[in-house]
Amino acid sequence: MNTPSAGEGTQEFRRLAGRFAAALFIVSALFGGFSPPAQAQKSPWRQASDAELAALLPARAPVEKEHIETEMRTASGITDGKGHFIAGVVLITAGYSADGKYSHYLVVQSPVRVAGISLPRGEYVFGWQRDKDGESLNVHLHEAQSGKLIGTAQAHRISATTRVEQLRIWPPGERPLIQIGRFGLPYEVVEP
Numbered sequence: 001m002n003t004p005s006a007g008e009g010t011q012e013f014r015r016l017a018g019r020f021a022a023a024l025f026i027v028s029a030l031f032g033g034f035s036p037p038a039q040a041q042k043s044p045w046r047q048a049s050d051a052e053l054a055a056l057l058p059a060r061a062p063v064e065k066e067h068i069e070t071e072m073r074t075a076s077g078i079t080d081g082k083g084h085f086i087a088g089v090v091l092i093t094a095g096y097s098a099d100g101k102y103s104h105y106l107v108v109q110s111p112v113r114v115a116g117i118s119l120p121r122g123e124y125v126f127g128w129q130r131d132k133d134g135e136s137l138n139v140h141l142h143e144a145q146s147g148k149l150i151g152t153a154q155a156h157r158i159s160a161t162t163r164v165e166q167l168r169i170w171p172p173g174e175r176p177l178i179q180i181g182r183f184g185l186p187y188e189v190v191e192p
Contacts, residue, residue, distance in 0.1 A: 045171045045189065048077040048087060057089045061105040063125050064147045068096050070105060074166045077107075084110040086189070088178070090166050091125070102127045104167055104180070105144065111190040114178065115153030117141060118190070128155065128180060137183045155183035 048056075053075040060067035069092040077087025088106040093099040102125040112119050123144040128137040137155040142148060158179065168179040177184035 044080045044082075045078045045173065046081065047171055048079045048085060050075070052079060052085070053077055053087055053089075056085055056087055056107060057105070061089070061091060061125075061144065062123070063091070063096075063098055063102060063105070063144050066096050066098065068093060068098060068102075068105075071166075076165070076168045078169050078171050080110065086110060086112055086169060086187075088167050088169060098125070100127070102142065106141075112187055113190055114141065114187045115139075115155075115185050117151035117153055119150065124150065137180060139180070139185060153185055155180055155185045157182055158184045 054072060056077070057070060057072065057075050058067075059070060059072070061070050070089040071092055072089060074090040075087065076089075077085050079085045086106075086108055088104050091098065091102055091105050093102060104126050106119075106124040106126065108119050108124065109121055111121060119141070124141055125144045125147075126139055126141045128139045130137055131154075135157050138152060139155050140152045141150040143150060155178075158177070160175075162179065162182075164182055165179050166181070168177075170177050170179065172187075172189055175184075176187055178187055
């Protein structure tokens, strides 16, 4: 009886494993294309760091004819890691003509659609009023320099349990929302 030695068996196994791997590669190429796995295709947008936000957002935001102080500890934003940001901060409007009209300042460096309203690159301000039922906010978006109204949208109560935030811009891969308190405005980044 002729039985292969341990070394011959290992060589035979390696040869068969190599053929099997090559066959899988060919079948994958023919029928599955060369698309990367779904996990690798996730959004390039991530939460911006405190240092990035401090470098981007002004201490005094230019709003109409005034420069209104910002509350940097409330700053939030996202970046694609290629120098584009969508970020915002709460305005300290007491003593300014914007008091009650605007509450937040927003910098958009990549086109975005907020609750169906298109915002090209630029600087914006927004304010809000609570609906009578208390389940949503009426949010009005304006150009920061001119004060021109861009549009209004409704922010709805976020059903998932989240921390109440004065402002939080979630990365699109996680939860595409601009969070104001317990309410969220849906958004989508419009790729150029």
